[in-house]
Amino acid sequence: MTEQIYQLFRESKGLSTDSRTIAEGQMFLALWGNKFNGNKYAADALKKGASWAVIDDPAFETEKTLLVDDTLMELHKLATHHRKELKCPVLAITGSNGKTTTKELIAAVLSKKYKVHSTKKNFNNQIGVPLSILSAGEDTEIMILEMGASHIGEIRTLCLIARPDYGLITNIGAAHLEGFGSIDGVIKAKTELYEYLRKTNGIAFYNDRDRLISRKIYGMVNRAVPFSDPTGTALKIVPEISDLNLAVNVRYRKKKLRIRTKFFGSYNIDNIRAAMAVGLFFGVEAEDIADAIEGYEPDDSRSRVITTGNNILISDSYNANPVSMKLAIESFASVRAEKKLCILGDMLELGDRTEEEHKKIHRVLTDHNLQNVMLAGPVFTRVSSGFRFKTFQSVGRLRKYLKLRPVNGHHILIKGSRGMALEQIYDLL
Numbered sequence: 001m002t003e004q005i006y007q008l009f010r011e012s013k014g015l016s017t018d019s020r021t022i023a024e025g026q027m028f029l030a031l032w033g034n035k036f037n038g039n040k041y042a043a044d045a046l047k048k049g050a051s052w053a054v055i056d057d058p059a060f061e062t063e064k065t066l067l068v069d070d071t072l073m074e075l076h077k078l079a080t081h082h083r084k085e086l087k088c089p090v091l092a093i094t095g096s097n098g099k100t101t102t103k104e105l106i107a108a109v110l111s112k113k114y115k116v117h118s119t120k121k122n123f124n125n126q127i128g129v130p131l132s133i134l135s136a137g138e139d140t141e142i143m144i145l146e147m148g149a150s151h152i153g154e155i156r157t158l159c160l161i162a163r164p165d166y167g168l169i170t171n172i173g174a175a176h177l178e179g180f181g182s183i184d185g186v187i188k189a190k191t192e193l194y195e196y197l198r199k200t201n202g203i204a205f206y207n208d209r210d211r212l213i214s215r216k217i218y219g220m221v222n223r224a225v226p227f228s229d230p231t232g233t234a235l236k237i238v239p240e241i242s243d244l245n246l247a248v249n250v251r252y253r254k255k256k257l258r259i260r261t262k263f264f265g266s267y268n269i270d271n272i273r274a275a276m277a278v279g280l281f282f283g284v285e286a287e288d289i290a291d292a293i294e295g296y297e298p299d300d301s302r303s304r305v306i307t308t309g310n311n312i313l314i315s316d317s318y319n320a321n322p323v324s325m326k327l328a329i330e331s332f333a334s335v336r337a338e339k340k341l342c343i344l345g346d347m348l349e350l351g352d353r354t355e356e357e358h359k360k361i362h363r364v365l366t367d368h369n370l371q372n373v374m375l376a377g378p379v380f381t382r383v384s385s386g387f388r389f390k391t392f393q394s395v396g397r398l399r400k401y402l403k404l405r406p407v408n409g410h411h412i413l414i415k416g417s418r419g420m421a422l423e424q425i426y427d428l429l
Contacts, residue, residue, distance in 0.1 A: 005068070009082075017131070024048065028053040031127065039056065039057040055067055056074075072127070079162075088141050089142055090165055091168065092162055095168075099122070109279035112288040114142045116142050117135070118144040119144065120135075124145075124147055125148055126154065133162060145158075145162050155192035159192065164197070164202060165203070167202060172186055173324075198221050204217060204223070206224055226277075235251075237250050237269060250276065250290065252280070257287070264316070265327065311409065314328075320347050320416050320417045329364050339409055339410045344376070358379050376422070
């Protein structure tokens with residue numbers, strides 16, 4: 001059945017899992033979850049011009065539907081089939097922090113020389129990765145796939161679908177502890193990428209400044225390429241003391257380059273090192289790499305400096321875990337500004353370590369003498385007794401406070417987990 005569906009997919013104008021946005025000629029695949037049943041929307045998708053509808057509930061069968069046992073598994077099978085048809089190498093990227101930024105930078109760099117297909121936004125799960133693969137054209141020369149996970153075994157599954165030739169783990173830290181159980185669980189989950197590369201004799205790029213990564217990689221892969229020496233010649237990247245936007249000085253062979261980025265925070269230097277190393281490994285000229293990195297525009301909620309009519313925002317609210325929160329605070333503490341304000345939201349999915357990790361953030365703030373702080377969320381509110389920080393049970397309450405007491409003339413760091421939706425306050429700043 002999969003072979004038949006794949007041939008019909010090839011004859012269609014792509015594949016969609018959303019009946020609301022499906023284009024005429026696309027194949028519709030009906031996914032379902034706890035709160036929705038895509039099978040119910042198959043008829044609507046067909047009315048809008050879908051070529052076929054793949055379903056797994058016989059109650060919705062028509063002459064234009066294709067019935068399978070499980071639509072998610074069928075999506076995986078179709079993506080696996082398409083990956084085998086593509087002749088391009090695949091680079092898989094995972095890690096606790098910086099996956100999307102590293103993926104975007106590497107894609108920008110490799111696009112200077114190759115036809116690159118990469119994961120859109122952060123479509124990095126068991127649905128997003130297969131959809132990313134299926135949207136790759138036959139002319140793709142390099143595919144870059146971001147892989148996320150919140151449970152052990154998910155990276156292994158994604159590797160079996162994507163069959164990466166190259167892999168990169170940005171870092172390993174306390175993230176998604178609810179699903180992984182402990183930091184050891186995070187390590188086990190992320191290094192499933194290394195295990196796959198060992199079995200297939202693939203190549204792993206690694207951050208040789210990261211002690212944990214450097215320690216784990218040896219014995220886990222057969223071939224490893226360090227960021228500092230991707231081609232047999234040392235690559236040196238040093239951050240420059242500058243204003244809010246990160247600048248770095250690069251030395252490679254006899255070349256000296258200065259790259260001024262649109263990122264905030266020295267913690268982004270490892271994302272730049274990754275992009276430089278991968279680019280040089282694949283034969284992109286150093287000057288072209290520098291041009292790509294300088295031209296890259298980060299998402300408004302990822303380490304972006306935004307100047308409003310009233311304040312300068314350090315917008316890093318897309319997501320947060322203990323490692324990324326600590327790094328953002330440390331970088332913000334070094335900013336020279338007369339008036340500074342930290343607005344931080346709860347860090348989610350930390351399981352049994354939730355309160356402990358939030359208390360650690362208190363210590364980071366105190367150690368860096370950051371006193372003007374607003375904390376939003378039930379966890380920060382619960383653990384902030386004894387501190388002089390302002391706390392708000394919800395972002396909604398924080399928003400009401402900011403309406404009554406406008407903030408002007410400040411440099412403001414905004415960071416929290418995606419579920420906190422801190423972007424709700426941007427218009428008040």
